[in-house]
Each structure stands twice: as structure tokens, then as C-alpha cells.
Amino acid sequence: MGQADNPAGHDGQSGSPRDLPASADLVILGGGIMGLWAAVKAGRLGIRTLLVDAGRLGQGASGGLLGALMSHTPDKWNEKKQFQFDALLALEDEVRWIEAETGLSCGYRRSGRLIPLPKPHLRDIALRHSQDAEANWQGGDGRFRWQVLDEVPQKGWPDAAFAEAGIVHDTFAARVSPRRLIAALAANLANARHVTVVEGLEAARIDAEARRVLFADGSSIAFGHCIVAAGHHSFPLLEAVSPLLSQPIGQPVKGQAALLKADIDAEWPLVFLNGLYVVPHEDGHVAIGSTSEESFDGPFSTDAKLDDLLDRARVLVPSLRNARLVERWAGLRPKAIGRDPMVGPHPDHRQVIALTGGFKVSFGVAHQLADAALAGILGREMRIPPSFTLESHLSLTAR
Numbered sequence: 001m002g003q004a005d006n007p008a009g010h011d012g013q014s015g016s017p018r019d020l021p022a023s024a025d026l027v028i029l030g031g032g033i034m035g036l037w038a039a040v041k042a043g044r045l046g047i048r049t050l051l052v053d054a055g056r057l058g059q060g061a062s063g064g065l066l067g068a069l070m071s072h073t074p075d076k077w078n079e080k081k082q083f084q085f086d087a088l089l090a091l092e093d094e095v096r097w098i099e100a101e102t103g104l105s106c107g108y109r110r111s112g113r114l115i116p117l118p119k120p121h122l123r124d125i126a127l128r129h130s131q132d133a134e135a136n137w138q139g140g141d142g143r144f145r146w147q148v149l150d151e152v153p154q155k156g157w158p159d160a161a162f163a164e165a166g167i168v169h170d171t172f173a174a175r176v177s178p179r180r181l182i183a184a185l186a187a188n189l190a191n192a193r194h195v196t197v198v199e200g201l202e203a204a205r206i207d208a209e210a211r212r213v214l215f216a217d218g219s220s221i222a223f224g225h226c227i228v229a230a231g232h233h234s235f236p237l238l239e240a241v242s243p244l245l246s247q248p249i250g251q252p253v254k255g256q257a258a259l260l261k262a263d264i265d266a267e268w269p270l271v272f273l274n275g276l277y278v279v280p281h282e283d284g285h286v287a288i289g290s291t292s293e294e295s296f297d298g299p300f301s302t303d304a305k306l307d308d309l310l311d312r313a314r315v316l317v318p319s320l321r322n323a324r325l326v327e328r329w330a331g332l333r334p335k336a337i338g339r340d341p342m343v344g345p346h347p348d349h350r351q352v353i354a355l356t357g358g359f360k361v362s363f364g365v366a367h368q369l370a371d372a373a374l375a376g377i378l379g380r381e382m383r384i385p386p387s388f389t390l391e392s393h394l395s396l397t398a399r
């Protein structure tokens with residue numbers, strides 16, 4: 001079995017319906033990046049937690065290979081940009097903590113990012129962003145810059161032809177290995193005293209009145225609180241407890257990506273241009289991503305759209321011209337109706353809490369969104385932008 005099939009390295013036999021306790025203070029549905037952070041943090045807080053996944057931990061969108069951690073542009077600063085900046089800043093310490101606890105590397109590095117500027121007007125915009133970063137990227141002791149360089153710092157990474165008006169060096173961007181982070185979070189849970197993990201058990205329905213999760217195999221469990229972190233499957237689960245909706249509250253958006261092996265340095269920065277990401281990882285691996293497809297036939301198949309992406313990547317970064325293809329991969333991102341993450345208690349059933357909708361940025365914010373989801377349980381203030389709340393998303397689709 002390849003890593004993609006089993007990113008957490010579990011044997012899938014860690015639990016079965018008959019192992020279920022009668023109740024749990026917290027039931028978490030879904031063991032992707034969202035559910036795993038929630039379970040790790042609940043365990044730290046000593047909350048008696050059951051984490052259930054329909055298949056294997058990390059088998060959804062979180063079992064991919066890109067792992068780009070990039071902030072929004074530093075202009076037009078607002079609450080959402082600040083939230084994401086703070087989360088990306090805090091992630092470094094969170095990852096170091098998990099690595100220290102488990103002895104496993106998550107393949108994290110703040111390698112920075114290069115954005116070529118093919119046209120002169122883009123340089124003017126970039127110079128303004130440079131000032132915006134000085135004003136808005138607070139919290140890193142001035143370490144983080146949006147520098148405009150005249151030339152590509154390293155020959156062929158990317159091709160100078162794309163940088164006729166210069167190139168931006170964003171020193172804040174980072175990368176993480178999605179599969180290694182998932183594996184480390186899962187390993188942390190394997191030793192957590194208060195958390196039980198059950199794989200291969202699909203939640204069919206949440207009975208919010210009775211506070212029970214009903215599973216597809218006919219078993220069920222009572223909960224004090226239930227966090228719904230089942231990726232795009234969260235949307236139908238939450239819709240079923242929300243009366244009078246005029247349309248779905250979210251949808252899956254397919255993404256394709258690939259992994260190459262090349263003679264590159266793991267410290268090199270990410271390259272980003274017009275939605276194309278080139279992300280150097282450890283061991284000479286370079287991830288290329290991603291397509292964004294709202295309609296698709298095979299959710300997990302790859303096709304000519306990925307070939308096109310690979311062709312573009314090899315032209316943008318000539319060092320990849322002869323790189324060996326290691327893997328092609330596709331997954332379904334959870335995109336909520338309001339595009340923002342969807343987090344927090346259901347307005348009619350406050351024991352049911354959403355933790356989904358991270359769409360393209362989940363890996364940079366999931367740890368912080370998990371804190372917000374748990375704050376609701378502990379009766380603490382939920383520190384997220386108002387548009388992230390489940391309540392706000394539901395209001396967009398109420399009849």
C-alpha cells in the first residue's frame with residue numbers, strides 16, 4: 001500500500017463498532033488535518049474524546065502532497081488576513097511541539113517564496129506590497145518581508161525570462177509535508193490518555209436532539225459535544241441538522257497535484273506564479289500543484305489538466321526539466337458556501353460544532369481553528385473572524 005492510501009501509517013484495525021464506549025464528552029467526526037488537530041488539542045485539555053474516521057486517518061484531502069503555507073498578500077489588511085497571518089506564525093511552534101512529542105519530522109521549513117514579475121506594472125504593485133508588509137506583517141520581529149529583487153537569486157529557479165520586471169521574495173512563506181504532519185498527529189494520539197481513535201466507521205447522521213451520532217453499521221454513541229470535521233462530507237452531515245436551507249452549504253472542489261524527484265536543495269524557496277505552485281520538500285522531492293475543478297467525473301483520477309500543470313512547471317523552473325515523476329494525486333477540498341472556513345456551534349444545536357471548509361489553506365490554519373472549535377465547548381470566546389462562523393454560512397443559505 002502506498003503512502004497516499006495510508007498517510008497516517010495506521011493498520012485500519014485500531015477500532016471497530018463493538019469497541020465504542022456508550023458515550024464520550026466529545027465525538028470528532030473525521031480524521032483529516034482539522035479533526036486530528038482538534039483531537040490532539042482536546043487530549044491536551046483532558047477532554048474525554050472519541051475520534052472516528054469513515055476510513056483511515058488522513059485518507060481525504062489531507063493525504064495530499066503539496067503543503068504550501070502562504071499568507072494572503074499584505075495589502076488591504078483585514079481581520080481574515082490577520083487571523084491567517086497569526087495562525088501561520090503560530091504553526092511553527094505547534095509543529096516543533098508535535099515533533100518533540102513524537103520524535104517524527106513533519107518536513108516543516110520556512111523556506112520563503114519567489115513570485116516572478118513578468119510585467120513592469122506588477123513591479124509597481126509589488127513595491128507597494130513591500131511597504132504593506134512592513135506595516136502589516138507584525139509579530140515576526142521584522143523578519144518577514146515582501147522584498148522586490150531585480151534578478152532571480154538563483155539561476156533557473158525560476159527561469160529569468162519570467163522575471164523581466166524583477167521578482168518578489170516573500171520571506172514568510174513556508175512548507176510542510178502533509179503526510180508527515182498527519183502521521184505525527186496520529187502518532188501523538190496513539191499515546192494520548194484521553195483520546196480513542198476508531199477508523200473504518202462512517203457517521204451516517206447526527207441526531208442533534210438526542211445528542212447521538214448514528215453510524216452506517218447501525219451502532220451509535222451519545223455525545224456531550226460533536227465536532228464535525230469530515231472534510232466535504234461535513235456539509236451534508238450539517239445540512240441534515242439545519243432545517244429550511246435553500247441550497248447546500250458547501251461543495252467538494254477537486255484538486256490534482258504531482259510529486260517529482262529532482263536534484264534540488266530542500267532549503268530552496270517555493271515558486272508561485274498564476275496559481276501554479278512549485279514546492280521543494282525534503283529528499284529532492286518537489287510538489288507541483290494544483291488544479292481547481294468544481295465539476296469533475298472521477299474525483300480521485302488525474303488527467304490532462306495535471307499534465308498541463310507539469311508542463312507549465314517545467315517551463316517556469318528549468319531545473320525540473322528532467323525531474324522524475326514520482327506520483328500523481330487528486331483529492332476533494334471542502335469549500336464552504338461563503339468560501340471561508342466554517343467553524344463553530346450550530347445556532348440551533350450548540351453541542352454540534354463545525355470544523356471544516358478550509359478549502360485551499362487548511363494546513364496553515366487548522367490548529368487555530370481547532371482552538372476556536374474547542375473554545376465553544378469550554379465556554380470560552382471563539383476567536384475567529386465573524387464570516388468563519390457556521391452561523392454566518394447558514395445565514396447565506398437560509399430560506
Ligand SMILES: Cc1cc2nc3c(=O)[nH]c(=O)nc-3n(C[C@H](O)[C@H](O)[C@H](O)COP(=O)(O)OP(=O)(O)OC[C@H]3O[C@@H](n4cnc5c(N)ncnc54)[C@H](O)[C@@H]3O)c2cc1C
Pocket residue numbers: 029030031032033034035052053054055056057058059060061062063064066067068069201202203204229230231232233234254255256257289290291330331332333334355356357358359360361362363364
Ligand atoms: C490538490 C490539493 C492541493 C492542496 N494544497 C494545499 C496546500 O498547499 N496548502 C493547504 O493548506 N491546503 C492545501 N489543500 C487543501 C487541504 O488539503 C484541505 O483543505 C484539507 O486537507 C481539508 O482537511 P479536512 O480535515 O477538512 O478534510 P479531509 O482531509 O478530507 O478529512 C476528512 C476526513 O473525514 C473522514 N470522513 C468523511 N466522511 C465521514 C463520515 N461520514 N464519518 C466519519 N468520517 C468521515 C474522511 O475519511 C477523512 O479522513 C490542497 C488540497 C488539494 C486537493
